[in-house]
Amino acid sequence: MASAENEATPLLSNSKNKNKNNIRNGWLFLAAFSAVLGNFIFGYAMVFPSAVIPQLQKEKDSNLHMDVHQISWFGSVFAIGAIVGGLSAMVLNDKLGRKHSIMISVIPATAGFLMITTAHKVWLLLLGRFLTGVAGGITASSIPVYVSEISHPGVRGALGSCPQIMAVFGSLALYLLGLVLPWRWLAVAGEVPVLIMLFLLCFMPNSPRYLISNNKRDEASRALKWLRGSESNYTAELNQIERSVNSQVGIQWRDLRSPFFYKPILISVFMRFLQQMTGITPILVYLQPIFEKTAVSLDPKLDAAIVGLVRLLSVAIAAGLMDKAGRKALLYTSAFIMYLSTLTMGIYNHKTPCDIVNITATVSSVANANEAMASHGISSSTLIPLFSIMFIIFGYAMGWGPITWLLMSEILPTTARGVASGLCVAVSWVTAFVLTQVFMHAVEAYGLFAPFLFFCVVCVVNIIFTAKCVPETKGRTLEEIENYFRTGRTFTIAES
Template sequence: MDPYSERRRLLDADDAGADDPTGVLSEQDSYLSKVKNRNLYLATFASVLGPMSFGFVLGFSSPTLPELTHSPDPRLQLDDIQASWFGSIVTLGAAAGGLLGGWLVEKIGRKLSLMFCSLPFVCGFTIIIAAQNVWMLYVGRVLTGVASGVTSLVVPLYISEMAHERVRGTLGSCVQLMVVLGIMGVYLAGLFLDWRWLAICSSIPPTLMMVCMCFMPETPRFLLSQGKRREAVDALRFLRGPDAPVEWECARIEDACQERDSGFRLSDLKDPGVYKPLIIGIMLMVFQQMTGINAIMFYAENIFEQAHFKQSDLASVIVGLIQVVFTAIAALVMDKAGRKVLLVVSGVAMAISTTAFGVYFYLMARLHPGKSLGLLILESTGEEADANLAWLALASMAIFIAGFALGWGPIPWLIMSEVFPVKARGFASAVCVLTNWSMAFLVTKTFQDMMLLLTSAGTFWLFASMCVLNVIFTLAVIPETKGKTLEQIEAVFRGESGP
């Protein structure tokens, strides 16, 4: 039997069982029971070295800024404005990288895009290592930002298009897990290494990614969209193991990819199957950044100094460890609890913690009326009242980081990789990544200004109100994607009934 006839036979059998959910599920379960995930895990590991790399980029400014602001070399000494740019300029590069990544994934594919983005990572850190002036530091940060933007778009797509529905949530959550591992790693290394050696260490993960990706396949969905059926079958056989009848899965994907022949056009934005998930993706990225997470992580050590902790560098490592633990928990329960439940729990936890953190700064300002109510940078007074309030700041930060890691950290990226139709995936993902990093720049760059304008307490209460809106948005708008194939999710947005 020729491949086309076999594909139609498989699809007709699938459609015939659509009115019998038990039959369809048993067929799908029968297929998945023969799947071996070892190679899928290997491919996921190779790809998530990219998120680990941009975790190093995100965390790099926290241990580095105190060194550079007190650098003995006047050419590299940063004032407050330059330090602010050093922390935030990476997000501008990442926004540009998101647009570049959206173009790359459609032109050269997911695998080659990942291999390409390791180059600006390594080049950027090399320029930082060799920096002789502030502008070289800026250029290095921009290049690593571009690589981060490409990575943040491509890796979730690569994993979602490789993984099957039983493990897609868990593997998709590994993206954020590796980001926070990178952040914690650079915080920990910053305790022992100066900023140049830190940059050398940060260039190791992207180098490993380029090497490892040489041995991994392109995603079956992209290969089928390019008419490369034999390569797609080979990729599926690599990812699913030798015992799985991959023709069954290939037939389902191939039928969904047929509409890709015409390519994406702006007129497709009138299609509810395109504009509905796009709006959800954009709003997820806006709300994620409006929790204030990037401002908090970029200036983690400064925030702990303001919160009256002397060993702020060690406190940042503790924050990184909390992120890793709770992101790992999210990855383990993602395909059981579902996306919506974790988003709601996460949003409630962050709303409570940022409210409490605002109360802490408000009370500290009342205790020190002679100090600035805007950017509350307090000297250690040793007063008993300060010591009694210290637990509030520590608990608030811990709950916020844990809450973010449990839901609003990994899930927006996971949902972005799940909800877009095949033909619009590159464009829509680029728009979402651009939105995310633009908002990250806006929040990070204006964070100190907000502290001055709204006071420290007011700034955290603003973040708390955003967290409340996150919860309302989740309950009202976001669909549950747990256990659904990418094709079934697309059918939901089109208003079609699917198996």
């Protein structure tokens, strides 16, 4: 019987079905929303330069005018702050807990936006961006873990995609507000969700798993009862969590030789590494220069709206399919769509070479762009780069974007979750920073063909990695997932 079990075998079906209808999700959804407001702030702060840089170049105060070198740092210093925040979360998650780590991020976020609001020197703008990056790194490490630990298997997939959805909403909010607000007021507007998040989290419970691991069983029981409802069989879930936590001890360096620890950690780290290697960050950062080099000239505001809407649509699709189609099916689909799109983009630029220009050059004005399109004519081939980029973003956002965050929070063992999640975020942002810098030089040296061909190869590697290394976690409890890595190839938990 045991040998017949595999990743698709239904487990604990009687107890799950018996208690499923008794679970009330209202308070759980409120707790998750309170936490993922941090991702809204993250998405807002990350794309902040897209609306601010054009305004700064028209600023009357010459001290705020930035050259190309300063502009590049204004965009990329956020990633350095996120690395610092991710490393800080390695300690904060285990020492203070997931909820309080998210609340701590309010300090650098508030200070960063305030510094940008009052800045009269470029270095103050850079420092403000760095601090908002620190806040983003902390929330990126803490929120997925918190949401995963307060969720039950029936909704964990959908809630696990919420951080990505909220980050997209944050980016859209920045684009829309950038149409009507001066850059200083954009920073002021960034303070609003920060304060709302802090207020709501004051009334939310800590993660039951964190409370159990810190010998606070009564508080964990109250938290689980509040999250699931008094009529649910929360006691059985609490006992299962307690057995899982009590069976573990603090992680030591020698423990990393055990597959129970090193396999989920390596899978999580490599997924975050491969996620960035698909090229999503440089594509979004250099979207306008890419379109300019491929003869697709659009209003920058229209570009931002198209990208934001495509990202939002695809993440919403992923949220609806996460607990139906499964994580691996979406990862396969996502990588395959990105593979075809990057291959098409590479072939197009190989067949249609462009003059090599500095990718950091200012994008042409809307009037000049329209004249260029009128002179060259709009053909089906001219639309290939636009649709290729749209499908790259679509594929990423429906799979390799949100699912890597979700799987990280699901498969990491409890005792290593805080440290490992911070490590994953740091690896992700180091990769994003380096790749964004290299992309500029590669395009200037070889044209767009080379980087997109590289991204195409990475997508093939992602498909192979998913097939060989990633377990299907749909419908599994966190305890079952931990047991999978402990025993090798089964999710079954022996009831004591």
